[in-house]
Amino acid sequence: MNLSIVIPLLNEQESLPELHNWIVKVMTSHNFSYEILFIDDGSTDASWNTIEQLSEQNPNVKGIRFLKNYGKSQALHAGFAKAQGDVIITMDADLQDSPDEIPELYHLICKEGFDLISGWKKKRYDSVLFKNVPSKLFNWAARKTSGVKLNDFNCGLKAYKNEVIKNIEVSGEMHRYIPVLAKNAGYSKIGEKVVIHQARKYGSSKFGMSRFINGFLDLITIWFLSKFGKRPMHLFGALGVVMFFIGFLAAGSIGVLKLWKLYHHESTILVTSNPWFYIALTTMIIGTQLFLAGFLGEIILRTKNNEERYKISKIIA
Template identity: 55%
Template sequence: MDISVVVPLYDEIESLPELTSWISGVMDNNRFTYEIILVDDGSSDGSWEMIRKLHKNNPFIKGIKFRRNYGKSAALNVGFEAAEGEVVITMDADLQDSPDEIPELYRRITEEKYDLISGWKAKRHDPLSKTIPTKIYNAATRRMSGIHNLHDFNCGLKAYRKAVVKNIEVYGEMHRYIPVIAKWAGFVKIGEQIVEHRPRKYGKTKFGISRFINGLLDLMSIFFVGKFGKRPMHFFGTMGTLSFLAGTVMVCWIIWDKLYAIAHGIKVTRDVTAQPLFYLALVAIILGSQLFLTGFVAELVSRSAPERNKYQVEEVI
């Protein structure tokens, strides 16, 4: 099979007939073998009944239904597991992504040998309340991930080589950072393609202000797990050692200052414990010890994990 199109959806009954018809038309015109996987993320508007109807009319349309709403990341992860195509395309169900982009995305994956192509909606039809925070997050993600050639990490329209989706796990709200997850997994040939961003035709957006807070937390989480997931002691141990050393230096300074005053007959106007530096040193030493012990415990947990020696193997001869 050439292409699997994975479409996560939540209450998008109006757009499904038009979207699937459009995708099927593009596939037939380009003579692609394909499947359309519609993942219903707990819709309550009759979307699943519509998917059943579409499947009866077109056997290339497949459906997966969640019992409740789990989120876009869960829908994508399940869709990735079910996908059988050599190239996997993801797009949103609201008709803001154009299926006409599929042939070029497929060509770049198969001919230019990219692992992942991410869409870039250079001209957006969104309010400033959405576009400005998006630009900030994209800039922060570029800096933290080292993927400097992507402008829009969260674009729903992406193309993947099959090996990518079968070797990554998307959870929480990590769908915003799939290129970062792919890079940490060893898929480093990541490209970008300018795509059309169409105005929403039906319904309204399902994302609120919480997406920006969650996006920041997920970015911090994925950066830490990707960099220190298999060696947590390198992070906690380093921070703990630095804090402990800083506290020790402050304690040595306090002791030296006290001894110097005694040796030279200088009258000390206040006790050691009356100095703010004493409490800063005490906090630094305690915090350093706790961080070091946290790293030690995390290292034990990591070494006991069943996937402690699971690594990405590209080829064996």
């Protein structure tokens, strides 16, 4: 099979028939063998009924329905697990991503040898203040932190080799950072293509300030995981050594000062009256706790089991 098109969605009933027909037109004109995987992330409208109707019309349409809204990352995870195509295309269901981009994305993966191609919505039709400006700030921070030189990490239109999506783990809200996850997994040929961005035709945007804030928190998480995910003791142990060493020096200085005063027969006060005593005690305790955090991290890393992150209510195979 040439292509698997994975489409996560939430309350996009009005867009689905038009999107389906558009994709089919592109697939037919280029003689692609394909499957369309709609992942219904707990929609409360009639999106699932529409997916069932489309699957009756077109046997290439498949679907997964979650019991409730688990998030885009979980929807992509489920779609990636089921996808069978040589090349996997992800796109949003709101008609802002153009299926006409698919043939060139496929060419870049199959003919040019890229592992991953990310879309770049260079000209956008979103709110400048509430989406464009935060997006630019977010993309700048992601480039600086990850070292992946992309202009638009959050574009839903992306293309992957099959082996890439089978060898990365998309969890939490990490869908924004799939190129970073791919790089960390060893896939270095990552490219970018300017794609057409269209104004939303139906419904309303799911973007909110919480997604913007969560994006930066996830960026910190993925930075930590890429640096220390396999060796947490290297971070917590190093910090523990530094804190313990500071405490040890502070305690030593108090002891030396006490002995010096005793030797010179000077009056001394209780050690506990010296504020450096509490600084030494606190830093040594923190150092010990950081060491324990590192040990616990190593133990968890070696004993963790894969947990179920979402529940599926229905599948169209």
